[in-house]
Amino acid sequence: MVMVLSEFLPYPLISLLAGAMVVLFAGVLEERLGQGRTKEALSVIFIALALIGCLILYKDVTSQPLGVMVLSIGAEPPLGACFEIDLLSVFMTFSVVFLGLFAVVYSFRYMEHDTRLAEYYSLLLLMMAGMVGVALAGDFFTFFIFWELMCISSYVLVAFRRELWGPIEAGFKYLTMSALGGVLIFLGMSLLYGMAGNVNFAYMSVGIDWGTAGVWAYLAFILLFLGFGIKAAIVPMHTWLPDAHPEAPSPISAMLSGIVIETGLYGLVRILFVVFLPNAVLLPRGPETFKYVVAVFSVLTMTIGNIMALLQKDIKRLLAYSSIAQVGYMLVGVASGTTYGLLGCFLHVFNHSLMKGLAFLASGAMVYRIGTRNLDEMKGLGHYMPVTTMALAISLLGLGGVPSTNGFVSKFILFGSALAPGVNMWWLTLIGVLNSAFSMAYYLPIIIRLITKPAEKSSELKEAPILMLIPMCIMAILIIVFGIYPRPVLQLADSASKALIEGLQGYISKVIP
Amino acid sequence: MLAIHVYLTAVLFLSLIGLYSMAFKRNMIRILLGLEIILNAANLSFIAFSARFTGQVDLLGQSIVVMSIVLGGCVVAIGLSMVLNAYKHYKTLDVRELRRLKW
Numbered sequence: 001m002v003m004v005l006s007e008f009l010p011y012p013l014i015s016l017l018a019g020a021m022v023v024l025f026a027g028v029l030e031e032r033l034g035q036g037r038t039k040e041a042l043s044v045i046f047i048a049l050a051l052i053g054c055l056i057l058y059k060d061v062t063s064q065p066l067g068v069m070v071l072s073i074g075a076e077p078p079l080g081a082c083f084e085i086d087l088l089s090v091f092m093t094f095s096v097v098f099l100g101l102f103a104v105v106y107s108f109r110y111m112e113h114d115t116r117l118a119e120y121y122s123l124l125l126l127m128m129a130g131m132v133g134v135a136l137a138g139d140f141f142t143f144f145i146f147w148e149l150m151c152i153s154s155y156v157l158v159a160f161r162r163e164l165w166g167p168i169e170a171g172f173k174y175l176t177m178s179a180l181g182g183v184l185i186f187l188g189m190s191l192l193y194g195m196a197g198n199v200n201f202a203y204m205s206v207g208i209d210w211g212t213a214g215v216w217a218y219l220a221f222i223l224l225f226l227g228f229g230i231k232a233a234i235v236p237m238h239t240w241l242p243d244a245h246p247e248a249p250s251p252i253s254a255m256l257s258g259i260v261i262e263t264g265l266y267g268l269v270r271i272l273f274v275v276f277l278p279n280a281v282l283l284p285r286g287p288e289t290f291k292y293v294v295a296v297f298s299v300l301t302m303t304i305g306n307i308m309a310l311l312q313k314d315i316k317r318l319l320a321y322s323s324i325a326q327v328g329y330m331l332v333g334v335a336s337g338t339t340y341g342l343l344g345c346f347l348h349v350f351n352h353s354l355m356k357g358l359a360f361l362a363s364g365a366m367v368y369r370i371g372t373r374n375l376d377e378m379k380g381l382g383h384y385m386p387v388t389t390m391a392l393a394i395s396l397l398g399l400g401g402v403p404s405t406n407g408f409v410s411k412f413i414l415f416g417s418a419l420a421p422g423v424n425m426w427w428l429t430l431i432g433v434l435n436s437a438f439s440m441a442y443y444l445p446i447i448i449r450l451i452t453k454p455a456e457k458s459s460e461l462k463e464a465p466i467l468m469l470i471p472m473c474i475m476a477i478l479i480i481v482f483g484i485y486p487r488p489v490l491q492l493a494d495s496a497s498k499a500l501i502e503g504l505q506g507y508i509s510k511v512i513p
Numbered sequence: 514m515l516a517i518h519v520y521l522t523a524v525l526f527l528s529l530i531g532l533y534s535m536a537f538k539r540n541m542i543r544i545l546l547g548l549e550i551i552l553n554a555a556n557l558s559f560i561a562f563s564a565r566f567t568g569q570v571d572l573l574g575q576s577i578v579v580m581s582i583v584l585g586g587c588v589v590a591i592g593l594s595m596v597l598n599a600y601k602h603y604k605t606l607d608v609r610e611l612r613r614l615k616w
Contacts, residue, residue, distance in 0.1 A: 079573060141577055148584040155591050162598045169611045172541065172595045179548050179588045180535060186581060187528065187555040194562035198573055 010071060010083055010136050011053030012093050016129035019046025020122045027118020043104050043121040047128070050097045058090050066506030067499060070138060077139065077511050078198035084138025086507060091346060091496035092135035092266055099258045099353045100128045102471040103251040106361050109465040110250060110368060120160060127153040127255065131263045138511070140189045140199035143267070147185070151178055151231075154260060158248040170240075170247035177240040181230030185267075188223030191216055192275065202511040204275045205504070210282035217276075217283060224271055225293070231264030233324050234331070235301040241324060242308070246316035246373065250364025253316060257323040257360060258353035265327060265349070269334055269342070273500050274507070277337065287337075295335035295428055302328025302435045310442045314373045315363045318442060319356065322399060325439060326352050332432050333414045335425065341417035342497035343490075348410035350489055351482065355398040355407055358475040362392035365464035365472070375446065380454025384461035387469055389450045391476040396443040398479045401436050406482035409490070411436060520561035527554035541599065541606050545592045552585040 008014060019042070027039040061069050072082035104124065111120060126149060133146025155178070159171025193199050195216060196207040210217060226237065233241040241261070245253045272290065280286030305325030312318035326348070333345030365388045366381060367373055382389035398405035415436075418428040463469070482489055499507075527550055534547030556578045563574025596606065603610050 141573075141580070144577075145580060145584070148588070152584075152587055152591055155588075155595075159595055159598070165602055168595065168599050168602055172592070172599060172608075172611065175588070175592050175595060176535065176544055176548065179592070180551070182588070183548065183551045183555060186552065187524075187558060190555050190558035190562060193559060193574060193577075194565065197571070199577070 008071075009073075010085060010132075011056055012050040012097060012132050013129060013136065015046050015050040015053050016097075016125050016132060019043060019050070020125040020129060022046070023125060024118055024122040027121065031118065037108075039118055039121050040104075040108050043125060044101070046125065047097060047101045047104055050128075050132075051094075051101065054090065054094050054097055057085065057093070058087075061085055061087060061090055066510060067495075067503055068506050068510045070510050072138075078200040078203050081142045082138040082200070082511070083136045083142065084201065084507065084511065085136050086496075086499040086503060087492075088270075088346070088496040088499050089135045091350070091492055092263070093132050094492075095262075095350045095353050096128055096131045096135070096259050099255065099357050100124070102357060102361070102475055103255050105471045106254075106364075106468055107249075107251045109467045110364060114161070114249075116160075120157070123153045123157050124252070124255070127157065127260070131259060134263050135266060139201060140192070140204075144182075144186060144189065147267070148182060150260065150263065151182055154178075154252075154256065157252045158244050158256070160249060160252070166247040170243040174240045174244035177230055177237075181227045181237070181264075183227075184223050184230070185227030188220045188227060191220035191223065195220070200511060201270070201274050202508040205278060205508055206512065208275075208279065210279045214283070218289075221276055221290070225268065228264045228268035228271070229297070231261065232268060232327055233261050233264075233301075234297050234327060235304045235324065238301070238305075238324050242317055242320045245320035245323065245360075246314060250316075250360055250367065253320075253364070254357040254360035257320065258357040259349075261323065261327060262330070262349045262353065265330055265334075265345075269345070269500070272334070273342075274504065278504060291335055291337055294331055295425055298328050298331035298335055298428065299431050300328075301325070301331060302432065306435050306439050306442075309439070312442075313375055315375050315378065315446065316360065316367070316373050318375070318446075319359050319363065322359075322439065322442075323352075323356055325435065326356065326399070329411060329414055329432060329436070332428055333417055335428060336417040336420065336423045338417060338420055338423060339494075339497050339501050340413065340420060341423070342500060343494050344410055344413035344417050346496050347486075347490060347493040348407075348414060350493065351398070351406040351410045351479075354475055354479055354482070355395045355405075358391055358395040358472060358479065359399065361468070361472050361475070362388050362395065365468050366392075368468070369461055369464065375449060379449050380452055381461070382450040383454055385463050388464050388472065389447075391472040392450070393447045394476045394479055396446060398483070400440045400443045404480065404483045406479050406486060406489075408483060409486045517561055517565060520557060524554045524558045524561070527551070527557065539607050539609055541596045541608050542593070544608065545589055545596070548592070549585060549589055552581065556581055 023043050030036045069085045072080045074080045130146045130150025137143035155175045159167045161167045196204040230237040302325045309321035330345045333341035398407035401407045401411040415429045415432045418425040531547045531551035559574045559578050563571040
């Protein structure tokens with residue numbers, strides 16, 4: 001048995017968890033001593049360390065036989081909790097940490113007028129640690145603990161400005177719906193536990209007697225789909241998202257839209273492709289059922305997301321609805337069920353984290369200057385904030401899928417995957433492309449409104465602070481770079497999706513000798 | 514020992530009670546109670562299944578439940594603190610009053 005009994009957690013996780021503690025103490029100490037900038041500097045350092053840890057993890061995983069690394073804590077699986085790390089986990093970890101770095105740098109100026117900043121940075125690091133843990137988990141127990149860590153810190157972050165009515169309402173709504181999602185996942189997990197005898201992913205993949213499972217397997221799938229669907233904002237479980245994302249502080253909106261909802265999608269994909277789909281042939285009408293369920297929800301999600309986004313006057317609310325639509329596009333890749341489709345799905349997760357992160361950061365910079373989120377009052381803002389407007393325009397064009405941005409690359413792969421022989425869901429491609437074209441109907445008016453001539457001259461408005469501009473510019477450049485030269489990310493996402501489908505036997509045999 | 518169906522029926526009813534409470538109650542604290550009831554239904558389900566396989570009780574299911582009780586406590590604590598903020602702001606616990614966002 002090739003087992004690594006480790007005293008350490010995976011490196012990115014150590015760095016983020018330790019960072020959360022250190023930043024909290026440094027911040028509290030700082031408040032006693034007067035103002036300082038230690039906590040901000042420390043959080044950037046710890047996230048940078050996590051990024052380095054991510055690279056080390058990548059090297060470790062690729063050097064392992066079968067490309068899977070198992071770290072177990074306390075005891076060996078199935079009894080002990082374990083991290084089972086393949087390239088897909090590394091890819092998700094990298095996306096989380098990468099976006100987190102930008103969000104934290106941006107927070108320096110954006111959050112400077114708020115109090116309780118020590119808690120803010122600490123919770124942000126904890127939320128990232130939760131997502132990293134979810135991505136690395138090898139059994140449902142570990143998965144659920146980190147899932148709740150992510151959720152609990154994000155509830156507090158959404159309702160961070162507790163003296164305003166918006167965050168209070170949105171926070172409570174987010175909490176009730178998302179916690180319900182967590183509980184449904186837990187209920188579904190208990191059914192899988194009842195069928196398999198333990199909660200390790202690999203054991204669940206081979207240990208369930210699917211011949212007799214029948215209805216119970218479908219019930220477990222429904223519960224898990226509802227639970228992950230609430231977190232991933234799949235229509236009709238999306239209603240918390242358009243409230244929670246606009247009301248959160250902008251860097252948090254960027255994190256939530258950019259990567260937290262995709263973590264829900266990751267959970268769904270992991271369960272679907274490790275536990276359900278490999279055994280679906282044993283269920284009555286199994287493979288078609290799973291694929292068509294995902295396909296139908298994909299159509300619903302992108303269509304309703306786009307239509308609702310068209311009706312919005314609030315820029316952050318519009319972007320929140322556009323996130324729902326983008327999750328719908330990602331589900332196209334999941335519905336196709338092939339390596340190529342998953343490549344598109346995870347490439348779009350990374351690209352979307354850049355694009356939607358940038359869109360929220362840039363619109364946050366405008367809100368920071370003019371103090372309103374209403375699109376009508378943003379008319380002519382491009383003349384005062386040219387760099388921010390440029391960045392926002394690039395991100396919106398990317399979200400619409402214009403060629404030479406990275407959004408085009410991943411959408412091309414996503415919609416192509418549904419046409420592949422053996423998948424044969426041409427209607428999904430058709431609806432997807434139509435939706436993608438339709439979405440320009442609300443991206444372009446924003447750009448037009450920003451660059452039209454302002455009605456009256458105002459001398460008070462000026463460009464966003466430099467510390468906000470730096471992350472925004474880097475992200476805008478990356479969007480273009482990965483649109484013209486997508487190879488590095490494409491290769492990473494390719495090996496990640498291959499690890500999930502073709503590497504499944506290795507994934508299982510690493511735990512079960 | 515009772516058959517597993519008895520426990521699973523209880524799980525079903527507890528979940529339905531919890532969902533009803535979350536969907537139709539107006540008091541914010543009752544909504545959180547509904548959440549806690551569904552979580553306890555899931556816990557009961559784990560406990561029931563943990564006595565199913567071997568002759569003795571499976572430790573894994575039990576330890577998961579202990580952990581989930583802790584996590585459920587955290588979620589409800591955060592929820593109650595939000596209720597407190599909402600109460601300070603609106604002077605009511607009626608969730609229908611929180612309608613300025615489009616629910």
